[in-house]
Amino acid sequence: MEPLTQRQQQVLELITEHIERHGFPPSHRELMLSLGVRSQLAILKHLRALERKGHLVCQPGSSRGITLANRPPRPAMLPIVGSVRAGSPAEALEDTLGYCAADPAWTRGADCFYLRVSGDSMIEAGIQDGDLALVRCQSTAENGEIVVAMIDGQATLKRYYREEGRIRLQPANAALQPIIMEGHQMAGFSIAGRLLKIIRDYR
């Protein structure tokens, strides 16, 4: 992107700051005063330059019609669910315990949610009781991926392996046996999502 002059940078910051503080962009005259300038044309030129360089878009004929461009995608607040019932989609989430921020780079626009982990079945994968798991909603998975598996309405975090004619859900805990499902047992089974992140509190 074309570089900004010091003055243009200053104007852009003034606009950003005004939006931060008031929730709407400044008018040309307000920018005049903020900038300590006595001409509206000076402002207009700056806006045109900033628009030409791609930092904002001016809505013609609209008061305060300044739309900032290149705004980094802001983090979403995703629900922390206590239980994951039924199918996979978002409406199946029950008992929202609260909300937690998720970096846009984590979700990449995909449908995700947080799950509070209970139990030590994945302890050897570094997942502890009480951890917060960021889960991407999806109904399939690759072998070896950690998934939120739904078995008869119960959610559990396990490693997923599809083998000949059966599915193996492998805990990461030497004290526990894998869950094997074959034949009619597969009916009550589905994948709610795949584990993306683990967030742990040390406070």
Place this chain on the structure above:
Amino acid sequence: MEPLTQRQQQVLELITEHIERHGFPPSHRELMLSLGVRSQLAILKHLRALERKGHLVCQPGSSRGITLANRPPRPAMLPIVGSVRAGSPAEALEDTLGYCAADPAWTRGADCFYLRVSGDSMIEAGIQDGDLALVRCQSTAENGEIVVAMIDGQATLKRYYREEGRIRLQPANAALQPIIMEGHQMAGFSIAGRLLKIIRDYR
């Protein structure tokens, strides 16, 4: 907070949506059209009602002067630092590798940063090589807390114990010995911050 009528809820949603899409609030006339209404006074009354009920603030005499209230604190994007040099404050952070979202409930307004963990010295505390550590900037700590310790300009993540006349930095790894500092060794030592969260990627 006083409840909204259906119509008022609709107006509030229209305003929020307009701000989302354009970066600035709608004018009275634009709201008129969106709402399918032929009177500006109807809009004015709705705005007054929403203002009275505390959902927004209207800047008198200012076009599009609508400031939404009750905006939830948005997640900040904190820098991921590769090395933590010198003192403790933010300007001492070097080599910004990128940025990552932080929930406002994590930082609670405190000065924080992310640190990419290297090494397995804290493996038994569930902290692995490559994990992302959310660190709260502070220069003191309680016994047993996990801190980012600065030793002669090198950053390291250890459990902190202040004992008689010395400081012990305890790894969580049976294969490693604690770092003991006493006397003149204390000169090159400081605490950069305290561990708040660990974030791990499972992608």
Place this chain on the structure above:
DNA sequence: GTGTCAGGTATTTATTTGAATACCTATCAT
């Protein structure tokens, strides 16, 4: 019945605002 309130129409007015014109002053590369 009567008052209150949410919601509405139609119209007018004063102000805010974007946009334009004409012209000026530096800096800088050619």
Place this chain on the structure above:
DNA sequence: ATGATAGGTATTCAAATAAATACCTGACAC
């Protein structure tokens, strides 16, 4: 020297806009 560019002053004008006035409708409580 000369043109291009960033930045500026002073002034004007028309459109966008907030705000006000007078009045209407229906639901609902008392």
